[in-house]
Structure formats: C-alpha cells, structure tokens
Amino acid sequence: MRESTKMLLHYITGILMIITGLIHLLANNEPNIGKLITSNVYFYLANMGIFLAALLYHAFNGVRVILIELVPDTCWTKLIGWAILLIGIAAYIVGIQVLLMALGLI
C-alpha cells in the first residue's frame, strides 16, 4: 500500500471517529436521541464497531509514523508496519468481543 493511501485512511478515520464518537456520546447523554439509537442494538453495535476500527487505525498508524521516523531503516520500517498491523487486528478482535459481551449478545 502506498504511503498516500495509508495517510488518506488516517485522515478519513479521524473524521469517522468524530462522527461515530458523537453518535455514541449523544446516545448516552441525550435521552431522546439515546432512545432512538439504543432501541436498535445492531445499529449501536455497528456504530461502535466503526468507532473502534477508526480509533485503532488512527492511533496505531500514528504510533507507526512516530516509530519509522525514529528508526529510519528500510528493514525496520517494514517490520514496524507489519507488527503494528497484527497488534491492531488483535486489539480489534478483543474490543469487539468486549462490546458484544457488554451488549449481552454473547
């Protein structure tokens, strides 16, 4: 993947985080909207699933950028990229599991 694609995703996930985060906050704090959103558990789950994915991508890509600037060696750059990707996927699986448990779906 070209660096521009990764960075474009970085910006898009930043915006997604604001939107889905806002929905999440409203669901918890604004009773009328809260009812609307939490009435459908799958909508809530999808919102949180997207929020978590965007958050993890944005955060881990940020860490990757910091690391490849600190260790500017081509071999390390690749290794850092793959390591961060695997850790990110593992964190997402754990996060989704916690979410499903909290919603009483598993």
Next chain:
Amino acid sequence: MMEQSSIDLWKPVKVVKLRVYKYNPKKDFFPEWKEYEIEVSRGTTILDALLRIKEEIDPSLSFRYSCGQALCGSCAMMVNGRQMLVCRTRVLEVAHNRDFIELRPLDNFSVIRDLVGDFTPFFEKHRAVKPWIIRKDVEELENPTGEYRQTIEEYARYYQFTDCLKCGACYSACPTVATDHEYLGPQALAQAYRYMVDSRDDGLDERIAIVDSDHGCWRCHFATSCSDVCPKYVDPGQGIQLLKRLIVRRKFGFRPHKPAEVLPSKIGEVKRR
C-alpha cells in the same frame, strides 16, 4: 544636518565579537568556540568579517562561499542560532543589543571542518527526485524543431520554486530531517513539486513513486520552519502541502496538466524575410 556621503558607510562604527565554531574532525577530539574581535562598519556583511578574520587573524578558519550576492547558496550557516546567508546579512543587523555574534555550521549536516557542512546526503536527495524535465518525446528533445508552448498561468504555478538556491537552510531547520535521516527533506520535495506541475514535464507518475514513499512527503508535519528560514521566500512547506494534494488528486485520476505541445520554430521564417 550634514549629508552623509557613501564613504561614511564604510567607516568603522563598532567593535564586534564573533564567536565561531572551530572543529576539525580529523584532528580534534572536541569542537571548540573561538572568539575574534573585529571592527565593523555599517556595510560590513558577516562574510566580509569572516574573510577579514581569515586574512588577518586566523588563516585556518574554514567556511564556504562563492558568489557573495545571495545567488549561489553556499554561504548558509547558523547565525545566532538561525539559518542565514552570511553574504547578505550585515553584522550590525544581527549584533544589536548583543556583544557577540555566534556562528556555527548548519544543523542537520555533519561537519567537514569549522563552518563547512557535508552536503552529500542533501544533494543525493535532490538528485533522487529527478530535478529535470522528463519527456516522452525523446526525439524532439534531442533534435528540437521548436519550443514548448507554455502559458503564463502554467509558468506561474511553479515559478516561485525555481528560485531555490540549494542552500540547505530549510533542510537544516526541519525537525523531521533531524529525527528521520531518510526523509527527503523540504528542498527535494519542493523541487519534485516544481517539476511535477511544469506543463513541459511528463514524469509525474515516475516522481510520485519516489515522493509518495515511507520517508517522502507524508512525513512532513507542516511546522513550516523550512519556509520560515528560506532566504529566497521559496516557501518549501507550501510546496510539500501542494504535493500531497497533487498525489491525492492523482489517486482519483486527475492529471495536473496536459503535456505542452511543440510550437514550430520561427527561426527559419525570420531568416527568409
């Protein structure tokens, strides 16, 4: 009041202390600071002062210069901690309210000797972005039949970036270069942009592959310290942002320009008349 004659400009007006970085990595264990006191007039530039020190006080002092008129870019160094061309900076301009001026080589360059930095990585990065016109019509380039047509608007798009002296001031001020030694740097990236938007150039995709890389334009944090110190107001920071936009637009299929066509030469007609 008496008219001030131009001769008065060269009368000594102040004694200034120059604190200069001295280091010969081949011989010295540690760098050291040396102080020189010299009389300056209103017109004395830092380069004049350095030349005088070299002639009259310390012949071993090393620094680099060539044109003496802010055109070649070889005399850039740190003056009181800021990147400047010393041939166009007057001593009194930077000496007010201080009793000394501090001179040291540019940051982010390894020192060859005293005030002279090693520009090899800097020029290698400049070369890496292919700073020349790339054309598909090689035959036309080798045996020109005319000139490439370019409108004033097309010229204005890259004009600002043609002023770059390759002085290294921006590269030296960049915090990303300081941590990431593979980062292409503001000068090379701004030059890549300069050629990529030139309507005579066909090398857009070739250059995107180089600048859209792990240590390419996306590593720029847009702090614009580069633009802040550029002595020619090239604004390389802006160049990098425009480059990012260009790459994103290219992803969605936009090309910045149609390649320039060749205008048949008029030289023959003029001769015939």
